[in-house]
Amino acid sequence: MNRSREAIMEAVQAQMPDKRWRHTLGVMETSVILARRFGADPVKAELAAILHDVCKYWPVDKQAETVRSDPELPQDMLEYEKELWHAPAAVVVAREQFGVNDREVLDAILYHTSGREKMTLLDKIVCLADYIEPGRDFPAVHKIREIAEHNVEKALVAGFDSTISFLLEQGKRIYPLTVSARNGLLMEIK
Ligand code: DGI
Numbered sequence: 001m002n003r004s005r006e007a008i009m010e011a012v013q014a015q016m017p018d019k020r021w022r023h024t025l026g027v028m029e030t031s032v033i034l035a036r037r038f039g040a041d042p043v044k045a046e047l048a049a050i051l052h053d054v055c056k057y058w059p060v061d062k063q064a065e066t067v068r069s070d071p072e073l074p075q076d077m078l079e080y081e082k083e084l085w086h087a088p089a090a091v092v093v094a095r096e097q098f099g100v101n102d103r104e105v106l107d108a109i110l111y112h113t114s115g116r117e118k119m120t121l122l123d124k125i126v127c128l129a130d131y132i133e134p135g136r137d138f139p140a141v142h143k144i145r146e147i148a149e150h151n152v153e154k155a156l157v158a159g160f161d162s163t164i165s166f167l168l169e170q171g172k173r174i175y176p177l178t179v180s181a182r183n184g185l186l187m188e189i190k
């Protein structure tokens, strides 16, 4: 059973600085809007949004340890950038601290950073909301918001394009599921 929405929100807020909490509120609001727009469950979208960054400010060692505690989580994320780790760690917190057992919600949390090959509508919505919530400001965000008015897949490709370009510029490796996610979305579009 889930703890109440309010109790979860309070416990999540307590684990992060104010700026990140405002981001979380933005992702919640945007996830609900996108869910209504594209026909996903707004309650599930909002729950995934509340929890998606719960581990973002944990020490990275604790994030990694938490990911290792569940062998069913994709352990290969630990071989890539540390920024990926808070997503699988949040799945453990959602389940163990808050009693969330809905596979769709847990997957939307798990893949909110990396994406995955066959993204569900809920995965897409939470990942896109994370890119375009009102507090976000990066060069491509205005264009992505415009595309998101009518096409969730095209908007998310534009989001992944900006992340992949950033990783390339930094000379960093790209987690293979991010490339698969982008390829999968492009297949869906055409
Ligand atoms: O947690 P947030 O800041 O709200 O956003 P997020 O969970 O989408 O994290 C995005 C960061 O992760 C972004 O700065 C790029 C970084 N990152 C590092 N390696 C990868 C990656 N993002 C993706 N999609 N794929 C990677 O391989």
Ligand code: FE
Binding pocket: 052, 053, 056, 086, 087, 112, 113
């Ligand atoms: Fe995140």
Ligand code: FE
Binding pocket: 112, 113, 127, 130, 131
């Ligand atoms: Fe993201």
Ligand code: FE
Binding pocket: 023, 027, 052, 053, 130
């Ligand atoms: Fe986020």
